[in-house]
Every structure is written in structure tokens, then in C-alpha cells.
Amino acid sequence: MADTARIEQFRKMAEADPENELGHFSLGKAYLDTGQSSLAIPCFGRVIELNANIAKVYQLLAAALLKENRRPEAIAQLCRGVEVAAAHGDLAPKNEMIRMLKELGAPVPESAAAPPQPVGQGQVLCSRCGRVGPQLPSPPFSKDLGREIHEKICADCWRAWIAMGTKVINELRLPLSDPQAQKIFDQHMREFLNL
Numbered sequence: 001m002a003d004t005a006r007i008e009q010f011r012k013m014a015e016a017d018p019e020n021e022l023g024h025f026s027l028g029k030a031y032l033d034t035g036q037s038s039l040a041i042p043c044f045g046r047v048i049e050l051n052a053n054i055a056k057v058y059q060l061l062a063a064a065l066l067k068e069n070r071r072p073e074a075i076a077q078l079c080r081g082v083e084v085a086a087a088h089g090d091l092a093p094k095n096e097m098i099r100m101l102k103e104l105g106a107p108v109p110e111s112a113a114a115p116p117q118p119v120g121q122g123q124v125l126c127s128r129c130g131r132v133g134p135q136l137p138s139p140p141f142s143k144d145l146g147r148e149i150h151e152k153i154c155a156d157c158w159r160a161w162i163a164m165g166t167k168v169i170n171e172l173r174l175p176l177s178d179p180q181a182q183k184i185f186d187q188h189m190r191e192f193l194n195l
């Protein structure tokens with residue numbers, strides 16, 4: 001899909017459902033990927049307003065701010081992001097944001113070394129909401145992604161995705177019999193669930 005068509009699609013999605021963090025996230029990422037970092041910044045800001053627990057968003061927001069030479073703001077977002085990532089056990093974005101902070105010569109927050117919360121029987125440390133919550137009784141479907149969801153996503157967030165997934169199919173008019181559309185749908189699911 002051409003960049004402009006992709007951006008247009010995500011822009012419509014963000015406008016049609018402004019409380020949907022996924023639309024703003026996808027739009028921000030599309031702007032960032034196409035070098036339009038000044039347009040990406042408010043999109044990522046809106047995602048954080050809607051859901052402050054997605055560590056990856058702070059990383060992308062900081063990257064966009066750096067492209068606009070807004071260094072102090074980028075450092076502030078990286079520090080917040082490292083804390084969010086540390087609380088959720090989100091290793092990949094945490095390490096990347098620590099690397100960015102070091103590269104900028106900025107101090108790394110001490111909470112980066114904090115241990116994750118304890119998780120009890122039948123519970124899961126949810127990678128989307130960042131809380132320890134009820135686990136799904138079984139994987140929601142049989143692919144590897146189903147198992148990953150069972151291990152990393154709480155039942156509440158899974159229900160939120162089911163509602164959102166319907167909107168994604170409608171907004172993007174995805175024919176799920178088409179393997180390419182299924183791939184796009186899975187990608188949206190991963191982004192929404194912060195996997």
C-alpha cells in the first residue's frame with residue numbers, strides 16, 4: 001500500500017474512533033516512518049493520554065521529538081517510558097530507551113532496575129494494561145499468537161480487543177479470508193495488545 005493511502009486510512013480510523021488508541025498509534029507510526037515527525041508527535045501524545053502503559057509509544061514519541069530537535073522533551077519521555085517498561089517487564093523497549101538515554105548523555109532512572117510485580121495462580125502480568133489481572137482460561141485460538149496472548153494478556157484487555165477488532169475489520173474493510181488481510185489484522189492485534 002502506498003504511504004499516502006496508508007496514512008489516509010489510519011487518519012480516518014483515528015477520526016472515526018477518537019478514543020481508540022490504536023488508530024492514533026498507527027497514524028503516528030506511519031507519519032514517523034515517512035519522515036513526518038512533527039505530525040507524529042501529537043498522535044503519540046494522544047495515545048499516552050488514552051493508555052499510559054504502552055512503553056513502546058514513549059520510545060517512538062522520543063524518536064519523533066529528537067528528529068524535531070526537541071531534546072529535553074525527548075529525554076523526559078524516555079525517562080517516563082523506561083519506568084513504564086520496567087513496571088511491565090517490557091524488556092525490548094526498555095533496553096532501547098536506556099540505550100537512547102545513554103547516547104544522549106542523560107541519566108537512566110533508577111526504577112529501570114525495579115523487579116516486576118508478583119503474579120499469582122490464574123493471573124498474568126498484562127503487557128497491555130501493565131497490571132496483574134485474571135488470565136484467560138485457555139489460549140483464545142490455536143496459533144502461536146494465541147498462546148502468547150494467554151501468557152501475556154489479561155482477560156479484560158482481551159475483551160477490549162474483541163470489541164476493537166470488530167471496529168478494525170469494519171474501518172479497514174478487511175476480508176479475513178484473504179491471508180494478507182489476516183496478517184494486517186494480526187499486526188493490529190499485536191499493536192493493540194502491546195505484544
Ligand SMILES: [Zn+2]
Nearest residue numbers: 126129154157
Ligand atoms: Zn490487561
